[in-house]
Amino acid sequence: MNYQVAVVGGGPVGLWMAGELRRAGITVVVLESRTERDTRSRALTVHPRTIETFASRGVHEPFVREGMPLPGGHFGVLESKLDFGRLPSPFPHTLALPQERTEALLEQHARDLGAVVLRGHQVTGFIEGADEVAVHVTGPRGSSVLAATYLVGCDGARSTTRDTAGIDFPGTPATVLGWLGDVVLDQPPAPGFSHFGPEGLLMVVPMPGGIHRLVGITPRDLTTTWPGDLTLDELRENIIAITGTDLGMRDPIWLSRFGNATCLAARYRHGRVFLAGDAAHQHFPAGGVGMNVGIQDAANLAWKLAATLNGWAPDALLDTYHHERHPVGVRLTESSRAQVALMTAFTPEGLSLRGLFAQLISTLPDLNDALAAHVSSLDVTYPPADPDAHPLTGSRAPDLAIDDHQLYALLRVDGYLLLDLTHGQRLDRLARTGLRVRTGTLRRPPTGWTDISAALIRPDGHVAWASMDHDPTSLPDGLTATLATTHRT
Incomplete structure (x- = not known):
């Protein structure tokens, strides 16, 4: 069987990738080694930028309906929580939504759009040719080979795709072992409970079905020696040491340990092979950002693959995936390491550092806003090649109100959107394959958008070009120059 894209891994990242490709008419197969969806939800948090991404395709409502809205997040589990209510986002x-439900919703969307999802199919390797990739698969009926024009590895930190492609995965080894337990609590603390002190760190997160997740670290967990699988007795001992009570814990659903090994793929692209999600970046699960950054990887890559396969963009556009997302991976790993330092600061000096940092967050709104935007990925900007580009270029576009429409409802994966705010200077004559035009007036323009005459919005919601020029002669020239780098002549 031949496909335009084969996706290795059927987690949230691979499933969003598949759905996006199908929205653009690309044939895609998802190869997942698990025969059933994992009921153990590693990820629980869906961040604002991810909800915005879902909203830009009109699929956000089930997530909003099922998820438990939480007003903020944290950085390093500091006592001062981050206030997300100040973020410039409709969300x-x-x-709080278990990964199992996120996967189920994304898989249903992908299947409804025509993606082929094959469970119980393990990718054992591949051979990259000049025009396609021969993917070797072991499934319920034995071994087979399928062909794909491009291969995307969304297969986790132990990625077969990355190893077979020979992409280096440098980083730092684990020095801390965190633990988690999904259990029933007969005496649960109030929602949003967290505790930090010399005896350890604990967060308690309510989950559907009467389950609570206990996540923590104690000073004895600052080790490179694996102590064995976590037991309920050990979890109970840890919780008592930190809180003075076991919170009435019983009936464990899942007990696990995890380390802070931190690695980043040296390249996100190798010829016809790409990496996304945990296959590209491994880190300590601080702030619940991992799945969300992976979905943004997919959002960045999918439209570029579709544009290339559909013929309206040159192959060079695919190189921008690494150039744009690898720096985000660098930032992710550095932020994770910084938070681990705060989460393991059990010494008197460490406690003083945490106290000072928490005080600054609570008294400096700009610091709160910067960290909240950082954690939620709302501040991700892709630096433009042109140093003279408008400052908005590369930034995430807010959900602009254009006459009676909202921007996110107008975005599509199969092409750019040109906002013509010149009141009839005929920018629509530049419409071409992969480019749609919306003429109108901004209502309540946000900061930075007041004097914008035109803007080009990418399928992933980032600004490709913006201008304050109202000259009907020169205005199209800048737009044409930008389109020349992403569109075939």
């Missing part, structure tokens, strides 16, 4: 909060 100024996180959603």
